[in-house]
Amino acid sequence: xxxxxxxxxxxxxxxxxxxxxxxxxxxxxxxxxxxxxxxxxxxxxxxxxxxxxxxxxxxxxxxxxxxxxxxxxxxxxxxxxxxxxxxxxxxx
Amino acid sequence: xxxxxxxxxxxxxxxxxxxxxxxxxxxxxxxxxxxxxxxxxxxxxxxxxxxxxxxxxxxxxxxxxxxxxxxxxxxxxxxxxxxxxxxxxxxx
Numbered sequence: 001x002x003x004x005x006x007x008x009x010x011x012x013x014x015x016x017x018x019x020x021x022x023x024x025x026x027x028x029x030x031x032x033x034x035x036x037x038x039x040x041x042x043x044x045x046x047x048x049x050x051x052x053x054x055x056x057x058x059x060x061x062x063x064x065x066x067x068x069x070x071x072x073x074x075x076x077x078x079x080x081x082x083x084x085x086x087x088x089x090x091x092x
Numbered sequence: 093x094x095x096x097x098x099x100x101x102x103x104x105x106x107x108x109x110x111x112x113x114x115x116x117x118x119x120x121x122x123x124x125x126x127x128x129x130x131x132x133x134x135x136x137x138x139x140x141x142x143x144x145x146x147x148x149x150x151x152x153x154x155x156x157x158x159x160x161x162x163x164x165x166x167x168x169x170x171x172x173x174x175x176x177x178x179x180x181x182x183x184x
Binding site for chain 2: 013055
């Protein structure tokens with residue numbers, strides 16, 4: 001496995017990490033325990049990683065960060081949309 | 093600003109992103125809405141990024157990933173420790 005392949009696998013896994021959180025939040029419509037600063041800071045940082053990736057011509061960095069930015073943008077949208085309301089029915 | 097500095101700033105911000113989530117989870121003792129797969133996959137991927145960073149001799153990647161792995165390990169520990177119990181007192 002070449003170094004670039006290792007970077008691609010690393011990028012694929014860290015990018016994929018956003019997916020279960022996005023899916024869970026979409027399914028449960030609950031984002032109470034999620035700090036909005038996590039996806040916001042991640043997106044700011046990943047835009048810079050993306051620029052860095054372009055500047056050093058690093059494909060894994062470019063691909064991974066583009067995908068992650070899309071996922072965390074969705075998470076930010078859901079956090080705002082679902083607010084911090086508790087939608088569980090355990091008290092009813 | 094050199095390219096390495098840009099990478100360092102990007103790494104600092106994406107690494108810092110873990111902090112508000114760790115702090116919020118520690119304060120509220122609630123991790124119900126967090127998918128454990130996010131920090132688990134992030135850690136697996138970031139160990140590979142770390143190896144990748146060492147192989148290409150990239151300081152921003154090495155520093156950023158070491159810090160993030162520590163933060164997300166704390167988050168995983170708290171997710172397991174606090175389980176998915178609802179500790180809110182809104183129903184009492």
